[in-house]
Amino acid sequence: MQPETATTPALEATVLVSVGRHPVTGRARRADQDARGVELAKSLPNARVGLLYAGHLGSDNESALRGYLGMGFETLSLLEQPEGADVLPALAEALEASSPQLVITGERAEQGEGSGLLPFLLAERLGWPLVTSLAAVESVENGQATLLQALPRGQRRRLKVRLPALLTVDASAPAPRQSAYGPSRRGRLDTRAAEASEDTAWAEWQVQPARKRPKRLKIVKATSARDRFKAAAAKAEGGGGQVLSDVTPEEGAEAIFKLLREEDVLR
């Protein structure tokens, strides 16, 4: 409503959403990473956010999709696809037609093969740069976005990427807001027909509920019985550590400092 927002063109962002699976009950729900992606897009200043889903619309996953509408959206674009179809061509065509500046996705689907490949294939097909494991978008200006990428061990890296770009969201991105029931009922699913392409390879694979992975055994390769016994009875010990006794605090601190330097943990 403010005059400034009317003059600067809005940033077009599309979030690709999917139907998730509750880890305990197995029921359909908002996919966690996709919901984080929606939250991230909503927090962008001056952005026009659209939701896009390609897949099958059934009675069980409609409520899951409406969960995204409950985050403050009026419509969700839905590309109708048969169950188990390869949704890549349909998504690529839709994105080429609407040409948004930013496309945000989760890292891996919670159903189906879940190989996490879709954003990469989409980026390759559209010829856009792709940034993975996004934690936050710091700013978008002059056709470039400054992003924070989540690294393991809670670290962050700052990247600058030219738009249009594809971003995948990490689990450390801000938690999604709750879905409000009223808006989720009132919102519209804007269904469009799209060309479907069958995923033939998937049909050939054997799929079963996940088995527990066997625990790795500690294999002791010893030549004598004594070595085997020692290995089995050994206490977990680093051994061979350096002990500094009778040193002044300064000498001790110097030794610790050297080790910290070697390990490169001091910033």
Add this chain to the structure above:
Amino acid sequence: MSEVQRRDPRREWIARNRLHPQHSEVMAELGRGAASEWMGPHGVLRRNPHAVGFTGPNGVKRIDRSGAQQGVTGGGASAAAAQQKPRVEISDPAFSVVVVPDMAGGRLSGHDRDLLGLARRLADADDQAPGAVLAVVFGAHKESGFEEAGIDRLLHLESSDVTGYAPEARLSALGMIDMAWSPRHWLLPDSKLGGGELGRRLAARLGERPVAGVWQVEADPGQATGWRCITRGAAESLDIQRELPRIALALAECAEPVSDIRHAATPVALPEPLPATLSRIEDLGQVPVDPAGVALSEAEFILSAGNGVRDWDGFHHTAEVLGATEGASRVAVDDGYMARDRQVGATGTWVTARVYIAVGISGAIQHLQGIQTCEKVIAINMDPGCDMFKRADLAVVGDSTRILQALVARVQQSREEQRDAA
């Protein structure tokens, strides 16, 4: 001085003749006083059975067959053992298996070693036509054990455009490798340390459907590639059994790491230099994060306090200066000095830090359990006999307050020097 070793036949003869009056002098000169085993001039292991054993308290000769005695005289026995692993050289490989390890912290991780073990299984399946394992390492590294990990060829790329976060430049390097070696298999770790991302980019670029989350691979003559695999799908809730495609992203513990052979790890180079790529992603470097905000279980650097900390303000100040995440032993938590979520150990958090500093912690088993996977442990304690010192890589005996003060002063001094130099 000449490098040529000269033999002295007379001395050798005396050394063999243990009844010779000068025998013990010559043996001492040769540096194997009471050695029972030594390497002869022709590479044959020689033994002196009379030097084995010792005279027991009752004057009876005893032989300790535990190997402890040899260990003493051997000297550097473990280094020798590494050398003695049989070395395998594959000079004319029938095909190649390319592995791109993560090299987190500049070293091969356990995940990388498992992956190399899997690569060896794929390469060595046929005795008649063995394949070579080619490892691609980007950027500087600190690893010295490439040979023991089972690598035949090592391609080390360290030009400035592939170091740091450079997925596009690395991808074009992998594309060149694909052209030059046309590998039969591509193996990458399905991890968040970069392997998972690079592997997927590679598959998208080459236009092949890869497999992600592989945790088991078995030979299967019924498949076109001769292998089938089991992978995790749908947020870890499905197992998918399928043919192993050319590009595979494997989970940790997908195979046993190589343990008892060495490979050549011959350095190789790309046939032509890397083309300059125009990156659309610019790396602006790592951002300092608030160490207190990092979850204890995934913190890289932890400063942990126990009952031996007297000056708590000084401790918090040290953690701030070092940029370390704070941890605590149970006693420090129970006494109310630290929050419950900072407790390390069996009933607290199991930490995975690369460097763990234990200040005034005695090293109770419940605490040590929590730091099992830490790489380097530094202990500061007054008691030189405490259990923490047995686990520590570096132990300093002394008062915690004064050592922490000295450490803070040392770190600040070096930072000032850096600032002055800059």
